[in-house]
Amino acid sequence: MKKNILVVFTGGTIGSKSEAGTINTSADAGFALLQRYRQSHPDIAETVTFSSMQPFGILSENLHPSHWRSMVSAIEALDLASFAGIIVTHGTDTLAFSAAMLALYFNRLPIPLVLVSSDKPLADPRANGLDNFSCAVSYIRDIGTAGVFAAYRNPGGAMHLHLASRLASCLPLGSDFISAQSRPYATYSFDGFEFHHPLPARSPYALKPDFSKKLLVIRPYPGLNYRDFRLDGCDAVLHDLYHSGTACVSAEAGAQYNLIEFAAACRQRGIPLYLAPALYSDDAYASTRALLAAGAEMIWNMSLEAAYAKLMLALANFGSPQAISAFLSADVAWEHLS
Known part of the structure; x- marks a missing residue:
């Protein structure tokens, strides 16, 4: 047939x-x-x-x-x-x-x-x-x-x-x-x-084809000035990271270049700040530890593209921070890496 x-x-x-x-x-x-x-x-x-x-x-x-x-x-x-x-x-x-x-x-x-x-x-x-x-x-x-x-x-x-x-x-x-x-x-x-490798078990989710219209994505580079960004109307911010799961946490050249200051601004406005990509490890760079201590949430073990798509769906499909975090943590479509 x-x-x-x-x-x-x-x-x-x-x-x-x-x-x-x-x-x-x-x-x-x-x-x-x-x-x-x-x-x-x-x-x-x-x-x-x-x-x-x-x-x-x-x-x-x-x-x-x-x-x-x-x-x-x-x-x-x-x-x-x-x-x-x-x-x-x-x-x-x-x-x-x-x-x-x-x-x-x-x-x-x-x-x-x-x-x-x-x-x-x-x-x-x-x-x-x-x-x-x-x-x-x-x-x-x-x-x-x-x-x-x-x-x-x-x-x-x-x-x-x-x-x-x-x-x-x-x-x-x-x-x-x-x-x-x-x-x-x-x-x-x-x-x-x-x-080349087996497919692990997945955690299925029933989703609506709805996507956040207010997700801000920021890519890091030397000299990035966080005060150039307006946060009005944002649902959340997804911040890309360097390959080692890091971004600038130094205020030596000015506080406006420090992601920790930006994290504080997000926190004051009640805007979640998510970070990706990064592989979870018992050992992490001091800058990564500082960002997590500042209240940023890491989307572990997936690419930026997967984190973006997943967050776009999560923000439109789930109403609570707990439900969003649970969805981000689940391996829904083999997006999690080790």
Whole structure:
């Protein structure tokens, strides 16, 4: 029996064309992907059928959480029992954020959902989009384990299947994606899938497709002046950290550069301050200890992208600080690392 796969087109480079030196989304580019797949994989194409939809078509740098709601609503409007799996085509710029959101929201999905992107428009012979799509189809057809994943081959590299909740944003000045800690879930080749680590148990949550509209995200850099930020109307602040789980806690150059002063300002206004990413350890830097003592809450053991998506969902789905903290602490979609 043929397996039916739902393909959700959302735009991005994989759904774009290059014309007169400008890359932009094209209404028919996504469907051309299916035609290219059938032509290049006629044997496999005979074993699957595709149903498709396009809730929106944008370049992913223009993504807004309202697009997430549209995507989720479009998928949930269908009878998912009729599909063996779902493929979501997506742009690379915000792929890691959407991957984390879909992994967390669809944590109870009984079929696999795989995100695919392309580093170049599909008409470019160097593009990896068709290979990424082929990996997704093969995973759904041949493996079928439930969960949310991302299929991507870096230029000149192996084809990897990533846990969507652990996918890091594309490395700058290139088109390479890696999993957090450089640990993809699987490698795919002509011999099939080679899995690199088991999937631990998850803590399922039923969620609404609602997202906070007032989450402020701050990235650290030398000389960051916290007094430049207005906190009016914020639900919470998520502060990115350096790779060792640290940020500036020194007032030597001025109190305005000290995150501890900013933490005090948040506390006075009743605005929670969250920190990520950081791996939990018995040993921590003095700066990390100082931030925790100042009342900041660490979102342990997950990437910034996963922490962002999880906090966006938590703030809109739960009404108490205790419920929010419990959700952040639970391993909902394999987002927790060790």
